[in-house]
Amino acid sequence: MAVAAKYGPWAVIAGASEGLGVSFAEQLAAAGINIILIARNAEKLDEVAGMLVDRFAVQVRKAVIDLTSDDMVERVAAASEDVDVGFLLYNAGAVSGPKLVIDQGRDEIMHTIRLNTIGQTMLAQHFGQKMVARGRGGIVLVGSGGAHAGCYQLAVYSAVKAYTMTFAEGLWAEMQPSGVDVAALMIGRTRTPALERSEYGQDSGVAAAEPDDIARFALANLENGPVLVPPELQAAFLAMRAMPRRQAVETMTRALAPQTSK
Numbered sequence: 001m002a003v004a005a006k007y008g009p010w011a012v013i014a015g016a017s018e019g020l021g022v023s024f025a026e027q028l029a030a031a032g033i034n035i036i037l038i039a040r041n042a043e044k045l046d047e048v049a050g051m052l053v054d055r056f057a058v059q060v061r062k063a064v065i066d067l068t069s070d071d072m073v074e075r076v077a078a079a080s081e082d083v084d085v086g087f088l089l090y091n092a093g094a095v096s097g098p099k100l101v102i103d104q105g106r107d108e109i110m111h112t113i114r115l116n117t118i119g120q121t122m123l124a125q126h127f128g129q130k131m132v133a134r135g136r137g138g139i140v141l142v143g144s145g146g147a148h149a150g151c152y153q154l155a156v157y158s159a160v161k162a163y164t165m166t167f168a169e170g171l172w173a174e175m176q177p178s179g180v181d182v183a184a185l186m187i188g189r190t191r192t193p194a195l196e197r198s199e200y201g202q203d204s205g206v207a208a209a210e211p212d213d214i215a216r217f218a219l220a221n222l223e224n225g226p227v228l229v230p231p232e233l234q235a236a237f238l239a240m241r242a243m244p245r246r247q248a249v250e251t252m253t254r255a256l257a258p259q260t261s262k
């Protein structure tokens, strides 16, 4: 089935003001799908919306919403209640830098947990109900290679990204029989503006993928859920899953050491 027929006529991009969210928005708009852009930065959303309207013959809406706010689902629902949403990308979720749990503020920890677990669960439920009822759709939750083992100075982040993968697997089992594709997109280092602003953006010697390539890979493989791993990371993914846990933690910690030790 063509992308627009299966995942249109509207897509919601949660985390859409830059980076991977914009790459998905462009590729979905190029396929003729109308877009609802969600993020906190209104000016950046204006720019993205303007760019999409200039380049593609689609409708674009902006919703300035913090995905960790208590009334987030109600506000997203209000921004989308009169349109038929066939695709959800839950993209927002990065952390700004490595930190021991004992050095993190409670607000910082709660923000990471809310953004990556509660936010994506509640939006997947909200839009998933409608997609199952109409018998088609797609849900992509952005995870991280950091989920494959707990990691030094990234303990909360690696744990919430493991939630993303396990949640997507269960959701896939529930929804795939109804024609709704679900996938956790388990990416590695990716050249987004947020990465470049963060401590991880410093040159670590670890190559970064391009957001456009990741979005293209995900959209081409949406029917191959529940877990999508970019081809260049698949061998490492399988090796990590097969390791004894202690070895996996040590390997993950070593792999991220050039970034976490800065």
Ligand SMILES: NC(=O)c1ccc[n+]([C@@H]2O[C@H](COP(=O)([O-])OP(=O)(O)OC[C@H]3O[C@@H](n4cnc5c(N)ncnc54)[C@H](OP(=O)(O)O)[C@@H]3O)[C@@H](O)[C@H]2O)c1
Residues within 6 Å of the ligand: 014, 015, 016, 017, 018, 019, 020, 021, 038, 039, 040, 041, 042, 044, 065, 066, 067, 068, 091, 092, 093, 094, 095, 115, 142, 143, 144, 145, 187, 188, 189, 190, 191, 192, 193, 194, 195
């Ligand atoms: N970049 C990497 O190397 C890398 C590696 C592995 C996994 N990932 C994952 O890939 C995803 C995208 O990462 P990223 O590097 O682009 O950084 P990000 O900080 O997750 O930003 C992505 C988008 O989410 C929005 N956003 C962030 N927090 C939000 C909130 N509370 N409410 C609403 N929107 C919010 C941002 O816009 P506003 O600031 O305007 O709200 C931005 O448009 C994340 O889930 C991250 O964990 C990234």
